[in-house]
Amino acid sequence: MLIRSAFLIQNGSLLKDIDILIEGNRISEVGRDLRPNDDEVIDARNMLAVPGLVNSHTHLAMTLLRGYADDMELIPWLRDKIWPLEARLRPSDIRAGVRLGCLELIRFGVTCYNDMYYFMDETAAVTREMGIRGVLSGVLFDMRPELLDDVEPFIKKWRDDDLIKPAVGPHAVYTCSEETLLRAREISERYDVKIHIHLSETRDEVDTFVNQRRMTPVEFLESLGFLSERVVAAHCVWLTPRDMRILAERHVNVAHCPISNLKLASGIAPVATLIEQGVNVCLGTDGASSNNNLDIFEEMKVAAVVQKCAAGRPAILPADAVWRMATENAYRAFSLDIGIRPGALADLALINIKRPWFTPETSMLSHLVYSMAGGVCWTICNGRVLMRDGVIEGEEKILEEAQRSYERLISEE
Amino acid sequence: MLIRSAFLIQNGSLLKDIDILIEGNRISEVGRDLRPNDDEVIDARNMLAVPGLVNSHTHLAMTLLRGYADDMELIPWLRDKIWPLEARLRPSDIRAGVRLGCLELIRFGVTCYNDMYYFMDETAAVTREMGIRGVLSGVLFDMRPELLDDVEPFIKKWRDDDLIKPAVGPHAVYTCSEETLLRAREISERYDVKIHIHLSETRDEVDTFVNQRRMTPVEFLESLGFLSERVVAAHCVWLTPRDMRILAERHVNVAHCPISNLKLASGIAPVATLIEQGVNVCLGTDGASSNNNLDIFEEMKVAAVVQKCAAGRPAILPADAVWRMATENAYRAFSLDIGIRPGALADLALINIKRPWFTPETSMLSHLVYSMAGGVCWTICNGRVLMRDGVIEGEEKILEEAQRSYERLISEE
Numbered sequence: 142m143l144i145r146s147a148f149l150i151q152n153g154s155l156l157k158d159i160d161i162l163i164e165g166n167r168i169s170e171v172g173r174d175l176r177p178n179d180d181e182v183i184d185a186r187n188m189l190a191v192p193g194l195v196n197s198h199t200h201l202a203m204t205l206l207r208g209y210a211d212d213m214e215l216i217p218w219l220r221d222k223i224w225p226l227e228a229r230l231r232p233s234d235i236r237a238g239v240r241l242g243c244l245e246l247i248r249f250g251v252t253c254y255n256d257m258y259y260f261m262d263e264t265a266a267v268t269r270e271m272g273i274r275g276v277l278s279g280v281l282f283d284m285r286p287e288l289l290d291d292v293e294p295f296i297k298k299w300r301d302d303d304l305i306k307p308a309v310g311p312h313a314v315y316t317c318s319e320e321t322l323l324r325a326r327e328i329s330e331r332y333d334v335k336i337h338i339h340l341s342e343t344r345d346e347v348d349t350f351v352n353q354r355r356m357t358p359v360e361f362l363e364s365l366g367f368l369s370e371r372v373v374a375a376h377c378v379w380l381t382p383r384d385m386r387i388l389a390e391r392h393v394n395v396a397h398c399p400i401s402n403l404k405l406a407s408g409i410a411p412v413a414t415l416i417e418q419g420v421n422v423c424l425g426t427d428g429a430s431s432n433n434n435l436d437i438f439e440e441m442k443v444a445a446v447v448q449k450c451a452a453g454r455p456a457i458l459p460a461d462a463v464w465r466m467a468t469e470n471a472y473r474a475f476s477l478d479i480g481i482r483p484g485a486l487a488d489l490a491l492i493n494i495k496r497p498w499f500t501p502e503t504s505m506l507s508h509l510v511y512s513m514a515g516g517v518c519w520t521i522c523n524g525r526v527l528m529r530d531g532v533i534e535g536e537e538k539i540l541e542e543a544q545r546s547y548e549r550l551i552s553e554e
Numbered sequence: 555m556l557i558r559s560a561f562l563i564q565n566g567s568l569l570k571d572i573d574i575l576i577e578g579n580r581i582s583e584v585g586r587d588l589r590p591n592d593d594e595v596i597d598a599r600n601m602l603a604v605p606g607l608v609n610s611h612t613h614l615a616m617t618l619l620r621g622y623a624d625d626m627e628l629i630p631w632l633r634d635k636i637w638p639l640e641a642r643l644r645p646s647d648i649r650a651g652v653r654l655g656c657l658e659l660i661r662f663g664v665t666c667y668n669d670m671y672y673f674m675d676e677t678a679a680v681t682r683e684m685g686i687r688g689v690l691s692g693v694l695f696d697m698r699p700e701l702l703d704d705v706e707p708f709i710k711k712w713r714d715d716d717l718i719k720p721a722v723g724p725h726a727v728y729t730c731s732e733e734t735l736l737r738a739r740e741i742s743e744r745y746d747v748k749i750h751i752h753l754s755e756t757r758d759e760v761d762t763f764v765n766q767r768r769m770t771p772v773e774f775l776e777s778l779g780f781l782s783e784r785v786v787a788a789h790c791v792w793l794t795p796r797d798m799r800i801l802a803e804r805h806v807n808v809a810h811c812p813i814s815n816l817k818l819a820s821g822i823a824p825v826a827t828l829i830e831q832g833v834n835v836c837l838g839t840d841g842a843s844s845n846n847n848l849d850i851f852e853e854m855k856v857a858a859v860v861q862k863c864a865a866g867r868p869a870i871l872p873a874d875a876v877w878r879m880a881t882e883n884a885y886r887a888f889s890l891d892i893g894i895r896p897g898a899l900a901d902l903a904l905i906n907i908k909r910p911w912f913t914p915e916t917s918m919l920s921h922l923v924y925s926m927a928g929g930v931c932w933t934i935c936n937g938r939v940l941m942r943d944g945v946i947e948g949e950e951k952i953l954e955e956a957q958r959s960y961e962r963l964i965s966e967e
Contacts, residue, residue: 207925208916212872245910248927403859404924406868434911434925443856446816455819459625497658498847500953501960503621511817512620512847514661515928540913547914 142487142524143177147185148494148505149481153461155505161190163487166303166524170483181526183519187495189505192479193252193488193522194437195471198337198375198396198425200258201275202230204245205238205547206430215343215405223430227259229553235260236267237546240539243271245435247533250490252522253477255373255396255425257310257337259288261295265305272527274488276373276475278310278337281325283318292325296332304523306475308335314358315346319365326367335371335475341384342376343407359384368393373474375425376401377415378408385411389418394474397466399444401427413448413457423474424466437467438513445510460510491519555900555937556590560598561907561918562894566874568918574603576900579716579937583896594939596932600908602918605892606665606901606935607850608884611750611788611809611838613671614681614688615643617658618651618960619843628756628818636843640672642966648673649680650959653952656684658848660946663903665935666890668786668809668838670723670750672701674708678718685940687901689786689888691723691750694738696731705738709745717936719888721748727771728759732778739780748784748888754797755789756820772797781806786887788838789814790828791821798824802831807887810879812857814840822864825857826871836887837879850880851926858923873923904932 144161149171160175161168169178210222235258246254253274256264261279268275279295281288296307311317311325329336341347341358350358359380362368368391375396377388388395397412415422424444426435441463448458472479479488494505498512520528527533557574562584573588574581582591623635648671659667666687669677674692681688692708694701709720724730724738742749754760754771763771772793775781781804788809790801801808810825828835837857839848854876861871885892892901907918911925933941940946 204910205914206916207911207914208920209914211917211920211924212869214867214869218868241910241913248910400855400859403863404868406862406866408863429925432924433920434927436911436927439852439855439927442813442852443859446813446856447860449819450816450821453819454627455631455817456625456627495950495953497617497654497661497949497953498620498849500654501618501620501622501957503619503960504624507621507624507846511624511845512842514847514849514852536910537908540908540910544914547916 142179142181142183143175144183144185144190144491147188147190147491149190150505153506155502159190161481163521163524166487168481168483168485168487171481183491185491187493188491188518189494190481191250191490191492191509192468192481193490194250194467195423195475195477196246196251196254196426196435196437197373197423197471197474198398198427199242199254199256199435200428201242201254201256202235202238202258202260202264203428203430204242204435205234205543207433209430211433226550229550230259232260232263234546234550235263237542239264239267240271241543242429242435243268243273244533244536244539246273247271247520247527248517249435249437250492250517250520251435251437252479252488252520253471253475255337255475261291262298265299269302269304272304272525273522274304274306274477276306276308276335276337278308281309281311281321282316283321284316289321289324292328296328296334300332300334306335308337310337313339314361315350322362322365322367326365329371335373337373338375340374340377341379344379347379357381357384359387363387363391370394373423376407376410378402378410380411385415385418385420388415389420392421394421394423396423396425397444398425398427399447400440401431403443403447405431409447409451412444413452416462421470421473422466423471438509441467441510460504460507463510464506487524488522490517490521492516493518555592555594555596556588557596557598557603557904560601560603560904562603563918566919568915572603574894574902576934576937579900581894581896581898581900584894596904598904600906601904601931602907603894604663604903604905604922605881605894606903607663607880608836608888608890609659609664609667609839609848609850610786610836610884610887611811611840612655612667612669612848613841614655614667614669615648615651615671615673615677616841616843617655617848618647618956620846622843624846639963642963643672645673645676647959647963648676650955652677652680653684654956655842655848656681656686657946657949657952659686660684660933660940661930662848662850663905663930663933664848664850665892665901665933666884666888668750668888674704675711678712682715682717685717685938686935687717687719687890689719689721689748689750691721694722694724694734695729696734697729702734702737705741709741709747713745713747719748721750723750726752727774728763735775735778735780739778742784748786750786751788753787753790754792757792760792770794770797772800776800776804783807786836789820789823791815791823793824798828798831798833801828802833805834807834807836809836809838810857811838811840812860813853814844816856816860818844822860826861826865829875834883834886835879836884851922854880854923873917873920876923877919900937901935903930903934905929906931
């Protein structure tokens with residue numbers, strides 16, 4: 142496959158007429174006037190090529206609950222709406238929700254997502270079928286100890302897959318015992334897989350924990366020897382200066398989810414400070430029931446502007462730093478060999494820049510972060526075209542399937 | 555013109571198969587199975603019809619400066635980048651910038667915008683040509699007293715136009731003398747036009763004013779008898795409880811610009827409180843050099859989620875309230891007879907809802923505010939189709955013209 146005459150951002154400059162040659166699932170050459178290796182030649186004259194984006198914290202099946210309950214206080218929202226509906230979810234709903242979510246991720250040029258939810262085997266199968274990468278962990282709660290039984294079989298089943306990276310997902314320190322957390326760590330070491338956990342998301346949760354344990358959730362995890370470069374910690378809104386130093390020292394990856402944190406009134410994570418301290422910060426949308434979409438571009442913009450206001454400094458968290466949160470930082474967190482360079486995995490998106498929000502051609506990186514309002518036309522993952530000039534095969538059927546699943550779910554209310 | 559089989563939101567419910575008949579520049583009928591009145595029949599089977607959106611605070615010509623200078627502190631940004639470039643703007647640049655801006659507004663279903671800038675005669679001519687409504691005011695600064703001379707001729711020239719509403723635009727209390735403000739008020743009364751002003755945008759500006767005058771900017775305007783339902787005050791970030799009561803009592807309209815306020819680190823306006831107190835709050839993107847786009851949907855989402863977090867209450871500023879800020883509240887502020895009902899101006903947009911972010915069909919209002927990521931396919935203003943199934947006539951030429959204008963501007967640096 143040859144991508145012909147794309148724009149490319151390199152060291153902050155916009156290059157024109159760049160060809161990208163793809164052989165199998167990898168990029169083999171990047172340069173000018175390359176020769177096609179087969180019949181698939183993509184005319185990218187108006188397109189900017191960007192490496193595949195990563196959504197670092199999702200609950201993808203919950204895309205099925207989008208808009209089902211908004212503008213509610215946290216506890217009634219969970220207790221009266223989300224949990225009862227979740228209790229009725231069947232494997233077919235999970236498939237419908239994950240398909241809908243993958244569809245949306247592909248529309249935003251995302252080629253890898255990091256997920257924690259139930260029915261991970263269904264999620265993995267659908268993700269594979271849709272053609273994107275998933276770092277997938279079944280959620281672990283002590284209230285449902287049987288969930289732990291699925292972890293190792295799931296890892297063994299999927300660990301050699303080229304798209305799926307199985308992982309382990311203890312929900313949080315306030316829902317998992319010390320034993321569960323240690324078991325998760327032990328499994329992650331034994332199989333060399335990532336750990337996905339929610340950490341210090343709300344003030345209440347942290348205050349309650351500190352009152353009971355006389356240490357912060359981060360200090361507690363540190364005391365267990367839980368923290369390492371394998372850990373991806375979502376949210377991290379309420380951190381002490383000591384917490385931040387620990388996260389930096391242990392090379393923990395943080396998945397920042399600014400829109401979810403705002404919408405649920407959780408707070409504003411100290412991201413600019415975390416980055417200054419050397420923490421690897423990635424970006425996630427969280428589930429569509431608390432966002433309500435999977436638009437990683439919108440997430441970038443909100444991340445940047447909210448930090449500026451919180452710090453009172455418009456120069457903080459510039460476009461290039463926030464772009465890295467959705468790309469390079471995530472590649473590091475999830476050990477992904479992605480980038481527009483020879484030898485890298487062929488994960489990339491082509492974005493039509495002949496649109497008002499990319500005009501004039503000042504700084505394309507700034508446009509991607511601050512003005513982008515659509516335009517991803519092609520998404521390629523692992524060398525396979527998933528969206529072709531705006532069209533994703535089977536989209537209509539997926540939308541109908543999601544609608545039917547949702548109607549059945551609410552008919553049982 | 556007949557719009558056939560659209561979806562329509564009425565009192566929170568989603569109606570299907572609704573026909574909308576347009577005669578001249580007005581809607582003549584809304585109902586089922588209407589008969590076409592001419593050859594123009596729009597198949598809207600997958601489309602949601604919404605009334606034209608309003609962007610209540612812009613500097614549209616500045617769209618030309620999009621991405622030219624980001625991630626800078628306010629003073630160096632203005633002094634070293636924006637002001638020098640603005641000083642070189644020619645009428646042809648204004649035309650290019652306004653055309654680019656109108657193009658973008660049309661793409662977001664906006665049929666009216668409220669603008670303050672230089673070269674308003676050029677702006678009005680281009681806005682008319684592009685086919686949308688503009689409430690337009692030439693900015694007034696005491697440092698350029700000659701600007702005042704243009705106000706009355708501009709009003710007289712455009713006041714009978716069906717798309718352009720001329721207005722008067724004293725920049726702010728710290729840039730206009732008492733005399734200028736009183737003159738603006740007097741002109742607005744004499745010609746019955748709106749007043750567009752920046753008000754209490756940054757903390758520094760308010761603190762400095764209070765130190766010098768021993769009253770807040772709002773109290774000062776109140777003491778001049780300046781405030782009325784004719785006034786549209788942009789920003790209103792730093793208000794005292796007394797300021798808010800005054801704005802409510804005087805029926806002042808507030809144009810809230812959350813993204814600009816975050817990006818420039820100005821702060822978070824007390825919008826939820828303003829609404830509780832009965833102030834009519836609208837929504838604006840501000841200029842594209844501080845946002846960096848004109849996406850009114852993104853602005854709605856950010857407005858909602860930021861208020862929730864600032865108040866610590868996820869139930870505050872729900873989707874319907876924020877939707878009104880971009881529609882009904884603005885119709886009131888600008889005296890626009892818009893709505894999807896017989897007799898109203900034919901200003902509307904058709905949005906394709908067969909997209910992932912509108913699935914499942916839970917609450918369309920929630921989807922419009924919280925998940926919308928593209929899909930406006932048709933924009934109709936004053937009975938004229940401005941975007942037809944995603945295509946705006948002359949778009950490519952407008953993008954090229956903007957690029958050329960920008961290149962000339964920076965070549966003179």
